[in-house]
Amino acid sequence: MSSILPFIVAGIAFGSIYGLAATGLVLTYKTSGIFNFGHGALATAAAYVFYWMHYDHGWDWKLSAVVSILVVGPVLGLVMERIARVLAHQRTAWKVVGTVGLILLVQGIGTLKYGSDTRAARPTYLPSGDDFFRFASVNIRYSQVTVSAIALIVVIALYVLFRFTRLGIAMRAVVDDPDLLDLQGISPTRVRRTSWIIGATLASLSGVLILPFLGLNAITLTFLVVQTFGAAAIGAFASIPLAFVGGLVVGVGESILTKYEITYPTIAGLSKGLPFIILIIVMLATPKHKLAPPSAAEARPALEWRGPISLRLGVGTAVFAVLAAVPFFTESKLNPYWITALSVTLVMLSLGLLVRTAGIVSLCTAAFMAIGAVSFSQMHVDVGFPWFVAVLLAGLIAVPVGALVAIPSIRLSGLFLALATLGFGLLIERVFYRRSFMFTLLAEGRKAPRPSWADSNRAYYWVVLAFVLAAVIVIAAINRGRLGRILAATGESPRAVSTLGLSVNTSRVIVFCIGAYIAAIGGALQAGATQQISAESIYYSSFNSIVLIAILALAPFRVPWYAIFAGVTQVIPAYIEGHNTVHVLTIIFGFFSIVIALQGGPHGMPPKLQQFFEAKFGPSHLRTRRPVSPGEVDLRRPVPDVLTGGAPGLAIDELTVRFGGLVAVHEVTLRAPVGRITGLIGPNGAGKTTTFNSCSGLNRPTSGRVTLHGRDVSKTSAPGRARQGLGRTFQIMELCESLTVADNVALGRESSQAGARVLSQVFAPRSDIEVRDLVTAEALELCGITDLASTQAGALSTGQRRLVELARCLAGPFDILLLDEPSSGLDHDETARFGEILQSVVRERGCGILLVEHDMSLVMDVCKYIYVLDFGRLIFEGTSAEVATSPDVQAAYLGTETSHTAELERTHESHEHAEPVDGNEQHESKGAQS
């Protein structure tokens, strides 16, 4: 025990610093909704300012500390608040990129000024500085005591602020409900600004405190943030006291592990991996809804312009001709610059597929490159496979690792997935890179020879170029094909496509596997540039993952151009000499990735240029796309056999849904047979949407049964139910905003065609495409939106969007449609037309519709039979005439209290409820959006 004690003491000092930083991180994240990946960069900035003042200019340490903590901190906080306010409305990927850019910016500036070697910063200035005293037979440094004491005092002060001051309460209130705070006369913006000032000041304090222990090193300091992430994770990213405790746990844990690493070499590196292990475990174990970041209305991306085919082929040929000719002009710069440019292009194609196509931010690309490089070396050098086979095998070995990283993606979304990938990358780097099965402990690492038939720089360059060309073709095909479409759709609206029949988890695993495969091959090819690979190489460091994301963020245009652009940035240091070039580039990448994230992504091709190119080379692919001309489509389809035989359609029996102690739906039984429009009405919060979600498998009923055409589907997944014929629309519309109307509607069919199998998700047989185009044209025509086919969905009015959602549902292979308030936002004429469409759909296709609707006139017009819900219970069912004259229904709607039964229900239902039923429905739909 006594031998552990010194480690615990050291751990507490570090841990309290982590805890301080974590407290600031949680504070800013909770109040603003922006998770600051650059939190460590703020700490680093303050540490640099302190170093510059105290060590460079000899200022008194107290003055230096005051300036770097209490001036630099608040100023950074103010800047961060501005950044966060703009980022709040950008999509998740940009929220991540915007703060990740800070790491590069600060790291670049720091290294530019002080170089990349660690500079010592002994705490000689602190009271008794380096001295120590003995307590319980342990040597304790005074500096350790000072640091822990400062951290503890600050955290207690924060606790008091939050508990007892008006400002502190307002900070907690803004987390709960910023609008309410606004209504009460307190500006949420000002409260958030204060939080950022405090958060950034805490970061600065932690940076200055840790400086004497770590010394001045930009990368070590900026990555300090990951210890902070682990600490914050222990507080579930929500609790400030727990985040501080988490800091202590991480600090002490790390310290104790270092002791055992000396005794047991098998666990070497584990101490450095601890924060990520904690981070990943917490994220996998925490209930999903607890990790849902606060959602705000997000800006939609611009519709991407795809140039005319002749233009693209022409430019493509020209670019590859130029790349192929490079060795004739700059023989001396080929290795490593131009070869690296090509391997980075390859890696960017993989990263772009994840980030740009699927909207998943992955921060562990470098780990896949490393796995590829090492596997290649093992396969080629150790096992003796031929070069080409070894490269392909290296890619394959990374695939299961890709699948492993994909597992969190099934649970986590956006921000937290990015965090998990960062943690994973750092874990691999710190725990495994120096093991004998990876880069080994040797300084020279492993051999990675070039193929014997292409040993010269020139020949090897061309070999890599051939790989790039192949990858460009594959990635372009993926983007244009089914997989690209469903990935884009899954990125934008996973709920919609899964209720249309697509198993989105399969898609996510596929994209990670493809990404891992290509990145690993990129890593293996990169290895051939230097022919030696080691754990020290910058290409395989987690820092490189961040650089790559930043470059990808600012690279313009579509696939494959952004990847080639990103690759070519790698040759800049070859032509602008001096060893500062790399650092200046890092600063530029960091700065512009922030700027571009703030504006929500790079600008597309300017409209004037688009017009110019279209005039020269013919119309773009996108604008010419009009699936099938309406005249060619026979709108009358034979009614499927299953429907004519009086199929029962959808049946719900005794459905009860509870959220915690709250009964949202209570023993509801209803029938929605085919060939009829059935209404489901009731006041706000009656449980209608909850019932729908139970039908389509989006929530878990407490009890009851859902049957579809006589088959019990209660245990079937949402996509599974869709594939059995159950389609739906959403109250809060779920369209893929960046896609065209035609693409959105086509998803109605393609989602279920792609289904759950890997093969069907990747390849679309010709017959599938024909069917899809036919039903798409038919659905567009039926809804009267054929003329909108090539408009971007995000640009439509609500009325049009409702029609697109209906058309998408009609394009699917569904015979039961659940429509959730389809007419809200429509005007009178649109509503009338909508009613006609519904009736003709039922008449011509013989499908069944269950309609939730506020517009009573529409319900009365089209519904043959109506169920009325109130407080989660069925209070009435009957024909529209019966409903219109029912006093019970009137009572539910108008609260006239004429009805004896309604009153009984109310008294029975509402006494001692912690939360109204409608609160929960809102909660559900919000959760769905995020």
Next chain:
Amino acid sequence: MSESTSVPALELKGVTAGYENTTILRDVQLVVPAGSVVALIGPNGAGKSTLLKTVSGLVKPTSGTVQLFGEDVTELQPNRRARKGLCHIPEGRGIYKRLTVRENLLMQADAGDEEGAIERATEAFPVLGKRLQQLAGTLSGGEQQMLSMARTYTRDQRLILVDEASLGLAPIIVDAIFAFLHRIVAEKGTSLLIVDQFVHRALDMAQTAYVLNRGEITLWGTSEELSNMDVFAEYLSSH
């Protein structure tokens, strides 16, 4: 009545408003005379809550103006409007569930008047006095609504907007809520714009009433006139 000037407490002129791609309100004209009670009724989804949010500033109109106490506030943030004496009690319990009752009341109070505010709130709703240290989210629905409504009383308010205060509450609680509103109007002469599913109760309180259907004012008049009409029929018709 303390405020019997001719300047209305609220005037909406030609207000069209909505969310990103949706127009919810179309060309709405509405006046709340100073010191009077106005009921706003209409079917679900008609835009009543959006109208109240436009008044308090949570929703910005795309055209038209919002005037509070004779002053154009169309461009003002909600918190600036609140400081002019506007009190919007939103639908679905306007409270912070993860804060204690006491902390909720502190947020409702003017700075420097915290203790006075808590005193007034617990005088109006004695049950809150017994729950001061409890988390607001653990209160019963009725108590939550009382906590939310206390804001009308903790500060001097000039115009109160109440959105569906009785939703999901037992009749006995609804009685208490309406009694409280009656009391505020009688004691302080505060102007009131009320939206409630209990149409007849709202009409009983109000002098004038507006019917909102699909974002348009389709009918307005004295509350007697509207009480005598078949409002349910108005809900069922599209016009």
